Amino acid sequence: MAALGEKDYVTKGHTERVKKMVQRMAEKLKLGEVQKNNLLLLADMHDIGKVAISDDILNKKEPLTEKEWEILKSHSEKGYRIAVSSPELAGIADLILKHHERWDGKGYPLGLKGEQIPIECRILAVVDAYDAMTNSRHYNIVKTHEEAIEEIKGCSGTQFDPKIANVFLEVFE
Secondary structure (H helix, E strand, O other): OHHHHHHOHHHHHHHHHHHHHHHHHHHHHOOOHHHHHHHHHHHHHOOHHHHHOOHHHHOOOOOOOHHHHHHHHOHHHHHHHHHHOOOOOHHHHHHHHOOOOOOOOOOOOOOOOHHHOOHHHHHHHHHHHHHHHHOOOOOOOOOOHHHHHHHHHHHEOOOEOHHHHHHHHHHHO
16 A cells, blocks of 8 residues: 555545544444454555556546546456455455445446445445545545535435445534
8 A cells, every 4th residue: 555655645645534434434333343344454455456557647637538537447446456366455355346336336347236335335435435525636626524515415325325324424424
């Protein structure tokens, strides 16, 4: 992950913030020890596939082209391949692959829907989106906490598991 932090300065702070938030979600949801540990490791490593993405794409200040967006989206699959070959990460390789799936089935790379998506990924989806909305990235306009909360409410049941979104709102609203 250190290599990823050096490659993409946004990712290091993002990972630290996401890890703190998923810890609170895991406690609120009373996840078992194995799920909690997997979730925390996922928070650390979910973007590991970005090490295989060009700096030109990761650091681009303008909106990505459709081709660049497809390349960026491949980081989930690239991360899966990295994780499955690592004894320390093999146990969460499937979670890394599925961390951009959506409750309504419109996510990637597999188009999974609802409870087909592991709970760790459903938790990470809300937290990851909140952090992306409220922190500066090359390609977004930062939202306030209140604006991001409204966005999460609006995406509950489509992008996000509504139960997980509600827990997020209980913990962070």
